[in-house]
Amino acid sequence: MASKVRFSKYQGAGNDFILVDNRNNSFNRADEALVKNLCDRRFGIGADGLMLLQNKENYDFEMIYYNADGREGSMCGNGGRCIVAFAHDLGIITDNTAFLAVDGIHHASLSSDLVNLQMIDVSEFGRDGDAYILQTGSPHYVSFVTNLKEKNVFQDGFSIRNNTTYAKEGINVNFIEKEEDGYFLRTFERGVEDETYACGTGATAAAMAVALQADLQGDINIPIRVLGGQLYVSFHKDGHHFTEVFLKGPAQFVFEGIF
Numbered sequence: 001m002a003s004k005v006r007f008s009k010y011q012g013a014g015n016d017f018i019l020v021d022n023r024n025n026s027f028n029r030a031d032e033a034l035v036k037n038l039c040d041r042r043f044g045i046g047a048d049g050l051m052l053l054q055n056k057e058n059y060d061f062e063m064i065y066y067n068a069d070g071r072e073g074s075m076c077g078n079g080g081r082c083i084v085a086f087a088h089d090l091g092i093i094t095d096n097t098a099f100l101a102v103d104g105i106h107h108a109s110l111s112s113d114l115v116n117l118q119m120i121d122v123s124e125f126g127r128d129g130d131a132y133i134l135q136t137g138s139p140h141y142v143s144f145v146t147n148l149k150e151k152n153v154f155q156d157g158f159s160i161r162n163n164t165t166y167a168k169e170g171i172n173v174n175f176i177e178k179e180e181d182g183y184f185l186r187t188f189e190r191g192v193e194d195e196t197y198a199c200g201t202g203a204t205a206a207a208m209a210v211a212l213q214a215d216l217q218g219d220i221n222i223p224i225r226v227l228g229g230q231l232y233v234s235f236h237k238d239g240h241h242f243t244e245v246f247l248k249g250p251a252q253f254v255f256e257g258i259f
Helices: 032-039 077-089 153-161 200-213
Strands: 006-012 015-021 049-054 062-067 096-101 104-111 114-118 126-128 131-135 139-144 172-179 182-189 194-196 218-226 229-238 241-250 252-258
Touching: 006 077, 015 077, 032 049, 049 077, 062 077, 077 096, 077 104, 077 114, 077 200, 077 241, 077 252, 131 200, 139 200, 153 172, 153 182, 153 194, 172 200, 182 200, 200 218, 200 229, 200 241
Parallel strands: 015 049, 062 096, 139 172, 182 218
Antiparallel strands: 006 015, 006 252, 049 062, 096 104, 104 114, 114 241, 126 131, 131 139, 172 182, 182 194, 218 229, 229 241
């Protein structure tokens, strides 16, 4: 008989995740089909991804991230914020943490239901026509558009993600538009292969693209609204070098259960 595993579901600005406390190594991390089934919104729990929280020497914990397609993924910013909230609720951390993810060490702090997560430094970017190409823990394509509310993000994002340039490795496709004091962002995510309600590494890449396009310098804070809520990206920019990069937003417990 298969063993039962306790899970918790969290969401960060509508980006939702299944979280498993795997400090006892009870979860078989290689089972792609199981992860895919659990993330299925009709036949499983339903999520954009699944994360394992594991013991790691010299760190509070390690984050292992799987995309909804069952494959181990690159860094997920909103997932990182959710696993910090999960670690806090488990009593592993209080209001600050240092944990290990696929792209290295991350620091984070918590206040009420907001998590401020440090992202990796970025000093390189590319261009594809008018779009910016940035690696913020995951690869991102960022395009400035108008009338984003009406845009068919699934169709347009799918075609860019699957074109000859990006089909093999995949890329996350972001469309961004200026609004009031911030920006509105919509993202087609590889691995989910659909538009998601939020993408943390995408919001980070989009904010950097804004700073590059406007040639902003110094300490910068950019509000990014996504379908699932409000995120804030801050960093220090010197030339085209981004340091002290932080992604701030909500991370909330939804429910828990057993599978």
